[in-house]
Amino acid sequence: MGAAPSMRGKVAVITGGTSGIGLATASALARQGARVTVLCRRTGSDGAKKLTALKVLGEISLIECDLGRLASVRAAARQVADRCGVVHLLVNNAAVFLRERAESADGLEMTFQVNYLSHFLLSNLLLDRLKAARDARVVNMVAPVDSIRLDFDDLMSKRSYSFLSASARSKLALVLAARRLAERLSGTGARVLCYYPGLVRSGIFEGTSRVLKALIDVVGATPAQAAANLLAILADAAPTESPAFFERTRVRPLKGMATDAEAASRLWEMSSRLVGFT
Secondary structure, three states: OOOOOOOOOOEEEEEOOOOHHHHHHHHHHHHOOOEEEEEEOOOOOHHHHHHHOOOOOOEEEEEEOOOOOHHHHHHHHHHHHHHOOOOOEEEEOOOOOOOOOOEOOOOOEHHHHHHHHHHHHHHHHOHHHHHHHOOOEEEEEOOOOOOOOOOOOOOOOOOOOOHHHHHHHHHHHHHHHHHHHHHHOOOOOOEEEEEEOOOEOOOOOOOOOHHHHHHHHHHOEOHHHHHHHHHHHHHOOOOOOOOEEEEOOEEOOOOHHHHOHHHHHHHHHHHHHHHOOO
């Protein structure tokens, strides 16, 4: 790996930064001297209080952002833009696993909106701030997607729904969108990374599958380990493709629909219409 660039004074924005991998990543970045802004649904949560109580070299600030409401995402992006002339690092981390299908206040399937569409919107709203950094990194938290496909006629899972398939499709959408986002950041020195941390004991599967939770409790990494792997990737000065898919700390090739440029373009256009972004 190449020499690690200093995070001192760098601006990092993280969604879902008050628990699990997000909390561990925000804490680690702030300890390295970064100015970390955490977008979270409740700024008064226990995780938020834990973050703001940390003694760190950098800074930690909180912005309320409900990824289940597009208006909240827009408001949070405006606050970030007002506070930060540049954004060096954007970590699209927050996710939900919902046993039953639900719709957001925007009339969109909740898993697809929270996990993907709101991050799609946030990334685009902060695009100018990312370009201004000249060497920005955008990280999409994803999962293995080689065997997953999107049904463009049923992105909102109205025909059928399971929490595992809904989550997998939202992660595939993040991988596909990374391709088009990288094109928009081309020439600025920015890179887009898709990061799969492996199974992690983050608590996100609480209330879903007992079997899956039990498995993760046995074999899963800690959030701190997953965050450390991500920071190791970000610290590596060696060039990689943009976008690049990392499984833990290694780049690996994608397969299936995740490599389909036409599908990526179609998804981008549909996503733009769904969130009202032009």
